[in-house]
Amino acid sequence: MNTRDQDAPVFPDHTDISYYDGDFGRMRSRAVGRRQPPLPEVVLVQGMGVSDYLLPGLAAFGEWTRAHLLELPGFAGSGDPPHEMDVREFGACVAEWLSAQDLGRVVLVGHSSGTQVAARAAVDHPDLAGVVLASPTVDPMARSMPRLLLRWRLDSRHEPPGLSESHRPEWKRAGLRRMLHIARVHLDDLLEESVAQLRMPLLVIRGREDRISTAGWGRQLATLVAAGHYTEVPGAHTFPWLVPHAWSPPVRYLAETGRAG
Numbered sequence: 001m002n003t004r005d006q007d008a009p010v011f012p013d014h015t016d017i018s019y020y021d022g023d024f025g026r027m028r029s030r031a032v033g034r035r036q037p038p039l040p041e042v043v044l045v046q047g048m049g050v051s052d053y054l055l056p057g058l059a060a061f062g063e064w065t066r067a068h069l070l071e072l073p074g075f076a077g078s079g080d081p082p083h084e085m086d087v088r089e090f091g092a093c094v095a096e097w098l099s100a101q102d103l104g105r106v107v108l109v110g111h112s113s114g115t116q117v118a119a120r121a122a123v124d125h126p127d128l129a130g131v132v133l134a135s136p137t138v139d140p141m142a143r144s145m146p147r148l149l150l151r152w153r154l155d156s157r158h159e160p161p162g163l164s165e166s167h168r169p170e171w172k173r174a175g176l177r178r179m180l181h182i183a184r185v186h187l188d189d190l191l192e193e194s195v196a197q198l199r200m201p202l203l204v205i206r207g208r209e210d211r212i213s214t215a216g217w218g219r220q221l222a223t224l225v226a227a228g229h230y231t232e233v234p235g236a237h238t239f240p241w242l243v244p245h246a247w248s249p250p251v252r253y254l255a256e257t258g259r260a261g
Helices: 050-062 088-101 114-124 145-157 163-174 176-188 191-195 216-225 247-256
Strands: 017-024 025-032 042-045 067-070 107-111 130-134 202-207 228-233
Touching: 025 050, 025 088, 042 050, 042 114, 050 107, 050 163, 050 247, 067 130, 088 114, 088 176, 107 114, 107 247, 114 130, 114 191, 114 202, 114 247, 130 191, 130 247, 145 176, 163 176, 191 216, 202 216, 216 228
Parallel strands: 042 067, 042 107, 107 130, 130 202, 202 228
Antiparallel strands: 017 025, 025 067
8 A cells, every 4th residue: 555644645556446237337346455254345335426535445444354446337437327327226236236246245335425325225235244324415404405515515624635636537527417416316315214224233434524414413324223333533524535544443343243333
């Protein structure tokens, strides 16, 4: 892994790239680390239209297991979908990918809007070691475009320089129309309805300076599952960019013990 100063992200030196052609088009995944039985592997679902910012966090998981970053159809390095998709369909394509890869009982992690997709996928593919919702969106108090944009602006004051610039190539790849569509379908999706159907350990992680996800919302989500646990880590909404090791210990504890906390 590369060395860095405290204001620059650490990216893995190498990722193994693979593609899966399924019912929803071609999906790219990037993997680091190696299998460490009996520890489960980790599958990380990208955020809203962007994926690269999660590579530092992926590398942290790769220090103790095989970890995969999964990119959704229409975004990052994946192909175009057969049609513009909603959150339920994104969840279905993640569940299909999991079944096709035959990785066993993985820990499924979603970050930001990826939490909504991961929760939907877990409903369709319940044979998981656990589910992690990091910086979960979108809470009931922000389910309108103006409110979500306001929170995004407030959170950006706590995010490190260079983060938005890293997103721009992936935003350009998706295009404005698709980005607006994905924002709308995520606002229409009720994360709490998916979470209430989960029957596996659930870990909710929030950055203490997050202005998009709130502490009350994270705690509420954790109470919806019998084996649910809420924890906070340093950083803002996109803490895996500069504080990638913040989420590694609680996720590893879930992987090792089968308990969220």
